């Protein structure tokens with residue numbers, strides 16, 4: 001069975017095709033700079049252990065043009081992995097916001113699409129792009145089942161005291177203003193992998209997952225279920241990120257409006273796209289940040305201290321929420337690759353028995369691994385996330 005996974009963003013589409021028989025990745029790629037003067041597609045195929053890469057640059061005015069070209073590549077006589085779109089049994093779509101409607105993976109119907117559309121105000125950067133991906137795939141892969149996997153679904157088990165805000169009741173009742181949390185597919189995948197790897201029973205387990213990519217979030221997972229998470233109403237809350245501020249006193253927004261005459265959309269843009277690591281240092285990619293720190297740049301050092309300090313504070317609060325912790329798990333681009341970030345986060349947590357094996361932490365090895373010190377009371381792990389595989393598995397389970 002072949003399953004295509006689509007992670008459609010506002011200006012990009014990431015995709016992977018799996019042969020679920022053996023969970024093999026046949027193709028993976030990214031369409032970028034949609035809507036700009038020149039767009040590009042970077043497409044890789046893996047056939048019989050051999051990797052082939054194609055890069056194309058041309059104007060990609062919208063998602064449909066981008067996905068049509070992806071289909072051309074998928075069915076290409078030389079590098080294609082299918083002969084026609086009918087060979088795809090299901091398309092699994094990452095949908096960032098499902099509001100309170102969806103706590104599990106769902107077959108997409110016109111009613112489901114309408115609900116995803118209804119919650120656009122809760123995720124104005126992500127949901128419209130996700131819907132666009134669904135519309136275009138429904139047309140192109142017309143015989144495939146279209147399946148929605150929601151970033152918010154895993155967090156739907158949070159208790160009210162974790163997801164509610166202390167604002168007037170009607171804002172929740174009538175307008176659904178509450179915390180939802182995102183990156184749920186990743187938190188679910190890595191927390192389950194951790195239990196499996198450590199051979200821990202779900203019941204009684206206490207895991208803190210730390211997803212550090214471009215977007216960053218953390219979850220407290222008890223008995224295999226999410227009880228709290230750092231993103232909130234939208235993906236802007238919580239940790240400091242590549243370009244997002246994370247938690248900020250809402251009074252700053254009134255100040256920007258009143259004193260600097262900024263408009264709502266300008267403030268939105270400022271906090272989502274020009275803040276975080278980018279706003280403080282000029283760089284959103286942690287590799288660039290690392291270079292600046294190594295060159296002795298004090299401002300960049302401060303920015304990174306802010307980044308890791310906030311993660312540490314969330315670890316502290318989640319240990320309190322969980323009444324203990326069995327394992328702290330790092331994942332995603334920064335979490336899996338950045339030795340210094342992990343070291344700075346764990347530094348100074350020895351008061352509660354959390355200690356790192358610095359040498360093990362500094363090694364670059366693939367796969368799941370433990371990096372805590374021998375005398376640490378708590379496990380510290382690196383668990384590579386795989387949101388695409390998780391989406392493909394969930395889509396397969398649903399259509400079976």
Ligand SMILES: Nc1ncnc2c1ncn2[C@@H]1O[C@H](COP(=O)(O)OP(=O)(O)O)[C@@H](O)[C@H]1O
Nearest residue numbers: 212213214215284285286287332333334337338
């Ligand atoms: N070797 C590395 N060292 C430090 N950071 C890295 C490394 N490789 C990737 N990253 C970071 O990972 C980020 C992307 O993470 P990823 O999980 O792919 O994000 P997203 O899925 O949100 O695009 C990059 O912006 C970069 O900062």
Ligand SMILES: CC(=O)OP(=O)(O)O
Nearest residue numbers: 182183213214215235
């Ligand atoms: C929800 C979110 O932040 O997603 P991403 O990390 O892909 O931007």
Ligand SMILES: [Mg+2]
Nearest residue numbers: 213214215332
């Ligand atoms: Mg990601």
